[in-house]
Amino acid sequence: MEIRRPSTAEENPLQAEACGDGMPSSFDPPTVAALLDGNPAGVAVLDANLRYTYVNPALERLNGLPAGSHIGRTFSEVLPELRGQAAVLRGVLRDGEPREQTISGRTWAAASDDPRFWRATYHRLETGGDVCGLMVIVVEISDVARQRAELEEARGHVTLLSTAAVRIGTTLDMDTTCRELAEFVVPSFADVAAVDVFPPEVGHPVRRADPGVLRLRRAALRGRGPLDEQVQRFGHPGEYVDFAADSAVTRCLAENEPVLDDWEDHRRGRSAFTSERITASQALGLREALAVPLTARGRPLGALTLVRAEGSSAFSDQDVVVARELAGRAAVDLDHARRYDHEHSIARELQGSLLSEPRGPHPHVEIATRYLPADRGVLVGGDWFDVVPLQDGRHLKAMGDVMGHGVEAAVAMSHYRSLLRLLAGDDLPPHQILEQLDAMVERSGLDRAATCLLAVVDRFGGVCEVASAGHLPPVFIDPGASRAHIVPVESGPPLGTGFGGYRTTSVPCGPGTVLFMYTDGLVERRGEDIDVSVARLASLTLPPGGTLEELLDRVLDRFGGDAEDDIAVLASRIREEPPVLRRPGGSA
Structure with missing residues (x-):
């Protein structure tokens, strides 16, 4: 990236003639260096044209550039991927009121694409009553911002699980409970959700002639917006759906563990049956699936499949934990419904005979x-x-x-x-x-x-x-x-x-x-x-x-x-x- 010094036409009209061009006379470099070089916070001194006149070692490390690459240049020239500072800086020059600002973006020191955050404080410098420039103090807060984001995500997950206890399992009907589960997670947690259960008449996997294919009954299917109608091609509620041995659903039930299925490279090592289904899903803009077993009292009842589309964030490790907890709670409700249905049938037959x-x-x-x-x-x-x-x-x-x-x-x-x-x-x-x-x-x-x-x-x-x-x-x-x-x-x-x-x-x-x-x-x-x-x-x-x-x-x-x-x-x-x-x- 080319870094150039701004032309004179770009100079700030607020520059005070008494200060001259460069560092103010009352702030000589040795004194400034002695005071600020050892400061753990990033410190810079700008002239009235908002050009760097001093950068301490801490700021060099934050920006990923030596001091010489800063001097005589503006923020936008040194760090072109940081935006929004110029207006705040000019405001401090104009009225002398200190300001604080949170900056986000990337610097030359960025080692990944993860967003970084800094907290910057701006103070106006004066000498003899004339405005000479600004002092900038910068502290990176990326970890704090990340922790705050994680805390907000955790709070959202806690709220999600608390609400689930009220909205899922309102009846003792198994299909109703499955439908409540699918409707609850879309769109708050996934773009598409499917609930597949073992047929109640047998209570265990029903297989076709091919022993490698698992057949489950689709109890609920829900998609966000137009996806709700589009995904019905994969099996309406009430129909039986087959899953190959390498599908996420079959694997999660076999291992009794959540299975995260990234469809980016699905053709390698996948059966034709599973690969065709993933290709059809990708054609709808879907990108990955998370299959979670529905297990209660050590007995598998079925699986919850959560799918996210392009534009939605990928499933994180925390999402997997939340999905498993959600499935565990829903499985208890499903088990109650299935046991009730069994007892209800016995009682009805007994009463009918009497x-x-x-x-x-x-x-x-x-x-x-x-x-x-x-x-x-x-x-x-x-x-x-x-x-x-x-x-x-x-x-x-x-x-x-x-x-x-x-x-x-x-x-x-x-x-x-x-x-x-x-x-x-x-x-x-x-x-x-x-x-x-x-x-x-x-x-x-x-x-x-x-x-x-x-x-x-x-x-x-x-x-x-x-x-x-x-x-x-x-x-x-x-x-x-x-x-x-x-x-x-x-x-x-x-x-x-x-x-x-x-x-x-x-x-x-x-x-x-x-x-x-x-x-x-x-x-x-x-x-x-x-x-x-x-x-x-x-x-x-x-x-x-x-x-x-x-x-x-x-x-x-x-x-x-x-x-x-x-x-x-x-x-x-x-x-x-x-x-x-x-x-x-x-x-x-």
């Missing part, structure tokens, strides 16, 4: 039931119902709800129903059945309380006897009535508490009257009083000729859409018999 449709107790009694499970995000509950034929044309109907969720609740439900069927054979009134059931549950050690509503209908007597153990009241719909009526049955404590104290209430129930029973999932809503919710059931009606199946369909359509818990409903009525025609003489 909650069979009750057989009709008598040809003169019409029964309709429904069971509506809650969303996948809610554990299966212990809702149950049953119908048991009794003597003299009577029948017992039960609606119960075991407290809690999961497999344990479903198992407890089967115990309650079995005990109830055993007691029903003794032909006791409803409140005594509840009394004995409560005592038997307490003695059995079953630690799951349950609510229960019992109703014994006598079709000949036209009456329904009802008793409740902490359950919601029944609803009766009379033929042709414009509104249903909710019977305020005296409710005792839930079963399994051992307190007893149940009462039977008699309610008229003639032919055609519908008895409607339900669990709290039908009416219970967050933030609403339960009495208000139950009161809405008074609007139920059954038009002439309407069936119980139609009634339950309307009930679930109206009240079951926003349910947060499982729903069980049962409707029954005594069929209206046609009049008996008798022949003359009294014979039928």
Whole structure:
């Protein structure tokens, strides 16, 4: 690079004639050298034209040039890659106010392309009241600036991980968790993110005929901006994606370590399968990938692949550490989701096998039931119902709800129903059945309380006897009535508490009257009083000729859409018999 002395046309008009050209007379070189040569900070003296008149050894080392290459030249001539000093220097000459400035760029001493930073202080020099020039003191702060940048990066990573704990794993659905993970890291941490998991039906790698190819199910894929649509060619969520043995995903799962895959020289030593995929990625402007295993409790669940495009910074060692921590936390959420899904399936199958449709107790009694499970995000509950034929044309109907969720609740439900069927054979009134059931549950050690509503209908007597153990009241719909009526049955404590104290209430129930029973999932809503919710059931009606199946369909359509818990409903009525025609003489 050519360094030249500026022409006279470039001289600063602020030069004071009394100072002359060069170092001010009152600052002779031996004195200045004696004072400043040993200073560890870089020091320079400039004349009123902003040309170097003195440079100490420390500044020589900082700039990478000897003093002779400075003298008589300006900042821009000596260090052309440093910008922005001239205006500040002229400001100090003009008003005499000292200034500080942070300078960045490169000097002749730079050994790498890493940015360097200096802190410079400028003071005006005067002699006899005349401006003679400036003194410049320079200290390199590259390490401080780098540490500050690293600190800010670390703070950003801590914030990223803290936010991840809130935004990832909000449900117990595995695909939702994968999607949350991909959406969280794009664009804050990567330009493209893919989450690939082992198929849940086997829980281990699924291989094709070629043993060197790993097949995973793509659970989530997200790209920044236009990349979101462009990367879909590599496998939509829900599809199976194959990875060769030399792919970053396969290697990270085999080693259980993050694998940083720089695609700059991908053709050397790569399989054609992997090389073609990288070439297609590069065509979209993608440059490198970081594959991180998703492992929980020592078991691999899949892999998170982070990709950065041209224009984004390369993955640093700190990025790899953060990606691994992020993947580790997400893997715990995925493991919870997978374990929940497994337990949920078992509980659902168990409950489905136990909650069979009750057989009709008598040809003169019409029964309709429904069971509506809650969303996948809610554990299966212990809702149950049953119908048991009794003597003299009577029948017992039960609606119960075991407290809690999961497999344990479903198992407890089967115990309650079995005990109830055993007691029903003794032909006791409803409140005594509840009394004995409560005592038997307490003695059995079953630690799951349950609510229960019992109703014994006598079709000949036209009456329904009802008793409740902490359950919601029944609803009766009379033929042709414009509104249903909710019977305020005296409710005792839930079963399994051992307190007893149940009462039977008699309610008229003639032919055609519908008895409607339900669990709290039908009416219970967050933030609403339960009495208000139950009161809405008074609007139920059954038009002439309407069936119980139609009634339950309307009930679930109206009240079951926003349910947060499982729903069980049962409707029954005594069929209206046609009049008996008798022949003359009294014979039928």
